[in-house]
Amino acid sequence: YVDGGGGGGDVASRGGSADQNGSTSAITGARAAVDTDAAADTDEDDSSRPRLMTIHPTESLASNLDTIELALLNQVRSKSSSFFRETNRFSYLQHQVAECVSDVKSLREALGAIKERTVTDVELVPTMDGKRRDLRLLGAVLDEVQDVLEVKGSVAGLIAAGDYVGAVGAIRSARALLRGDKKKKKKRNDMAAMGTGGEDEKEEEVMVGKEEEMTPTERAEAEAAEAALDFPLSRMAAMSKVDDQLNQYEELVVSDLANELVDTFLSWDDDSSSGGSSLLSSGPFSLGGGMGRRSRTREVVKALTLCRKLDYAADLYKVKLSDVVRVTVRTTVTECAADALAELERKKNKKIAATATEGGVEETQTKGRPSSVTAGVTSMTFEQFLGCLDMLFEQILSLLKGAVSVSKFLREEGIVLKDEEPTSDIGGGKIPAAEKKTTLGITTPVALTAAAELSHKSISELLRLRKESHSLITFDEMKRLWDTCLSFTLSIEKCSNQKAYGLRSTLLTQAKAFVERRHEANMASLVSALDGERWNQCDVIPERQLALDRLCSGRAVLSGQSATDIVNGSAAPASSSASARPDGAKLREADVEGKRYKVVWSSLLLVEMVLSNVACAAHFQTLATNVVGKVCELLRLFNSRTTQLVLGAGAIHSAARLKSINAKHLSLVTQCLGLVVTILPHIRAALMAQLPSKQHNLLLELDKIKKEYEEHNEKVLSKLVSIIGGIIDRGLAPRIAKIDFDARA
16 A cells, blocks of 8 residues: 555656646746846846846746755655545544434434323423413403403592592502502501411411412412412503503592692681581582581591692692682772772862862862772771771681681691601501601691781781871870781781781881881970970869879879870860969869979970870880880970070070069979979889880989989079079168167067
């Protein structure tokens, strides 16, 4: 074999050499031709272009190629025997692989026959059982779908019949089926019914016993039913729109229930168990008695709790209660303003018709003027405005008391108009007992607070419109306004448990403006009275004496008649009081602490103004500090002006036009000053009773004023002594020298 291979190799080698020699000679000839042409071209172009490279002779290149070919042939000849040996071995391996493939094929055919005889027929049993289980599951799911469709179809009927609570229950049940949480809900209800602790183990044992008693078919059906309950129907394409429809139904139900609840709350009265009137009397849920209304309210709240829309209902109640308060205020004020404007127009028309012949033209122009609420409010008389306030207060307090009754009912029932966290029972709509105890009694009446705030803001704005008018009213009218508004403020604060700072501030501002305006009028009246004072004794009528007695006895509040006279400045002057007495009758004197004082009209006016300020401090206690300053100003004005008129002889040039200042005038001044000094401690005590302890230092000004009055009194007495001394010097001095006192003795 080796020799044959070698011979073949030699033959191939020889043949290859012959071919190689032929190709070599051909290549050599071609190269020679190329070289000849290149040389010719080179000779032709030598003159035109430079030489780029040197071309070697082709004989050396050919000899190198021949050497390479011979080396390659030697390598092929040395490896040929191994190549043919490996080729024979590969053929043998290929034959062995073909036999193995045939054996594997026959083995597979045998295994397939065995499987057909032993396994395939047995696998049909669990496969058919799985198909049957799937069919049962499909049937259970279809039953659930049918239940959902039936429940959804019943919602519209329940809404049409007015059974909103039932509609909410149906919606919740259908939604539970869609979401696949009915099994969990059922298990949670069973757990709540059975209790906790050891009862759970007992329940588990009972359930295991029941499962052992079931037949395989019953057990399979139960498992299929449970699997169907856990299957979320909302994943089905046919049921994808049902949830949206249920949401629409729920929105409609929530809207109707919230409106019903709000209407019930707005019509709630104080005695809810007596069956008051209800705005729902014409609706499908009209109930005759208060207990029926309470029961219905509980059902509505339960339904809203299931829908988790208590926040929405609370906000709606807040908005509607505020709207009712706003409409009540606007309607009442508009009607009263229109009446006031109409009354004012009638008075103007009567006056125009009585005074001018062309009143018809003016009347027409007056009727054409646009009327406004602001103009009507400012044109009201005090009685008209007070009547408007009374109507407003009555209606607003009625609404707020109803809201308070609603809050009380909610606290009694343990209802909080706020959606809890989703830990409450969805099926029953009940708050767990532990959470119910924590939320009981802490209901925040947001609607009541908002309505109360709107009410006192509206009244404050109404009072601001009449700020100027209220600064000109009488003291009695201001007291009535203050008492009425303060009573309303206290009622609002009691209902809402919050301070009505806005209304209190407005009342205080208007009372302060009233005191300021009245003080200005008092100062002007006192100056006018002193300028016109002729320093004659004035009769002290019983009413003024009673006021002094009340002051000295610690009861410094004036009676209604005297206070009205003082504030209005309508008290009778000294001349009219004196002329009312019979001729020759003795004028009554002021009696203070057993001492009698002959006083003039201006001093009585001062005392009455001071007492009226004390009455203001007693009634408007927040203004007591301001009143102390007003009293000091009045006292200082009387003291300084009296000094100018009497000691400075200003009364000769004043409106009184006295011819001279005599001893009678000085004696009346001392009497008036003594009266003021005597009552000053009582005035101080009356003001101290109205001031807080931290502001008692303000009363030190009264002590200074008392010293000023005493100094003034000393000056008047000194002047009186000097006048008497001058009389003695002029009239008695010449006689004293001529009298023999020894002879007389």
